[in-house]
Amino acid sequence: MGKESTKSTLLDAGKQVFLEKGYNHAGIEAILHAAGVPKGSFYYYFESKEDFGLQVLDRFADCYRVDIERFLGDTSVTPLERLRRYFESVCERAETQQCRNGCLVGNLSQEMAALSEDFRLRLEEIFEGWVARYAECLKEAQEVGEISPSIDVHALAEFWLNSWQGAVLRAKTTRNTQPLRLFLQMIFGTILQALA
Amino acid sequence: MGKESTKSTLLDAGKQVFLEKGYNHAGIEAILHAAGVPKGSFYYYFESKEDFGLQVLDRFADCYRVDIERFLGDTSVTPLERLRRYFESVCERAETQQCRNGCLVGNLSQEMAALSEDFRLRLEEIFEGWVARYAECLKEAQEVGEISPSIDVHALAEFWLNSWQGAVLRAKTTRNTQPLRLFLQMIFGTILQALA
Numbered sequence: 001m002g003k004e005s006t007k008s009t010l011l012d013a014g015k016q017v018f019l020e021k022g023y024n025h026a027g028i029e030a031i032l033h034a035a036g037v038p039k040g041s042f043y044y045y046f047e048s049k050e051d052f053g054l055q056v057l058d059r060f061a062d063c064y065r066v067d068i069e070r071f072l073g074d075t076s077v078t079p080l081e082r083l084r085r086y087f088e089s090v091c092e093r094a095e096t097q098q099c100r101n102g103c104l105v106g107n108l109s110q111e112m113a114a115l116s117e118d119f120r121l122r123l124e125e126i127f128e129g130w131v132a133r134y135a136e137c138l139k140e141a142q143e144v145g146e147i148s149p150s151i152d153v154h155a156l157a158e159f160w161l162n163s164w165q166g167a168v169l170r171a172k173t174t175r176n177t178q179p180l181r182l183f184l185q186m187i188f189g190t191i192l193q194a195l196a
Numbered sequence: 197m198g199k200e201s202t203k204s205t206l207l208d209a210g211k212q213v214f215l216e217k218g219y220n221h222a223g224i225e226a227i228l229h230a231a232g233v234p235k236g237s238f239y240y241y242f243e244s245k246e247d248f249g250l251q252v253l254d255r256f257a258d259c260y261r262v263d264i265e266r267f268l269g270d271t272s273v274t275p276l277e278r279l280r281r282y283f284e285s286v287c288e289r290a291e292t293q294q295c296r297n298g299c300l301v302g303n304l305s306q307e308m309a310a311l312s313e314d315f316r317l318r319l320e321e322i323f324e325g326w327v328a329r330y331a332e333c334l335k336e337a338q339e340v341g342e343i344s345p346s347i348d349v350h351a352l353a354e355f356w357l358n359s360w361q362g363a364v365l366r367a368k369t370t371r372n373t374q375p376l377r378l379f380l381q382m383i384f385g386t387i388l389q390a391l392a
Contacts, residue, residue: 170357
């Protein structure tokens with residue numbers, strides 16, 4: 001493998017191991033093994049486990065941004081319908097692994113925010129990026145009259161993201177998508193109706 | 197220290213170390229040190245780290261139940277006011293440690309639900325107990341006319357708990373109670389108004 005491809009393989013393997021075991025519980029050896037990369041080459045690519053963890057996180061956030069954009073940028077449907085389709089798609093993806101993995105950003109927030117200031121700041125930045133993107137879509141929903149002009153779309157987007165993260169967390173203990181479906185039902189069936 | 201008191205000291209120390217570092221990252225030596233208990237006595241009281249972890253969790257849930265009851269059992273105020281006061285109190289407590297610790301049940305769900313079936317089942321049982329208690333209070337709110345009789349109080353209680361857990365998680369990265377306050381504002385100011 002070339003340098004970039006080895007690095008990329010390591011980052012992908014790291015994501016998967018972090019999703020399954022968490023950051024602290026994940027050994028570098030297990031990541032190298034999962035990536036099929038010889039021992040000893042880790043520190044050629046990364047300064048430390050934390051440097052590696054932060055790069056895994058960045059890569060995850062980049063992929064996620066593309067995925068969000070695919071749905072929220074789809075102007076062939078109304079803004080609220082874009083949001084609905086996006087969250088339905090996340091829900092379906094969660095179903096394929098019985099909601100075991102959760103969300104890497106949520107997981108690492110739980111595990112690392114109090115232990116590493118570098119992690120905390122990066123995680124908060126990613127969350128804020130998501131909130132800003134949801135808020136932009138909610139603003140468009142406001143402009144086309146899907147929700148009331150009096151709504152603070154940023155506050156609603158914050159609440160939305162946080163509640164969704166809670167639903168993803170709970171789905172780890174129920175081991176099914178019921179908490180995610182309930183969230184969608186409450187947000188689209190009750191809250192947005194009330195705010196229409 | 198007597199046997200029960202040593203065990204109790206270890207469980208308290210475990211709770212604190214788990215809240216600060218997570219379960220997997222917490223060493224038994226650090227817990228013994230924090231408890232001021234000599235090395236070697238751990239396995240006299242506990243079969244394994246997992247047995248210890250589950251007992252820490254049980255103890256936390258027992259304390260929490262008493263705390264919830266103190267608020268939700270206070271019939272001198274209306275059912276919704278009981279819920280409001282309870283969540284305000286949790287919010288104030290979170291403020292004292294700058295929202296670093298999160299909720300032990302939420303934290304362990306994130307970290308352990310996919311790794312240990314014993315943890316997952318116990319965590320889900322605790323969550324279900326909380327949901328049932330919130331639902332009971334919401335049912336009372338229905339009986340006194342604070343919310344509409346058509347509401348599914350159990351579904352609302354599930355959504356409430358999950359969203360709150362998400363707010364607690366997010367507060368770990370914002371390092372302030374803003375997500376908790378936003379939750380309270382949305383649930384009491386918007387959602388319950390819409391469901392009145």
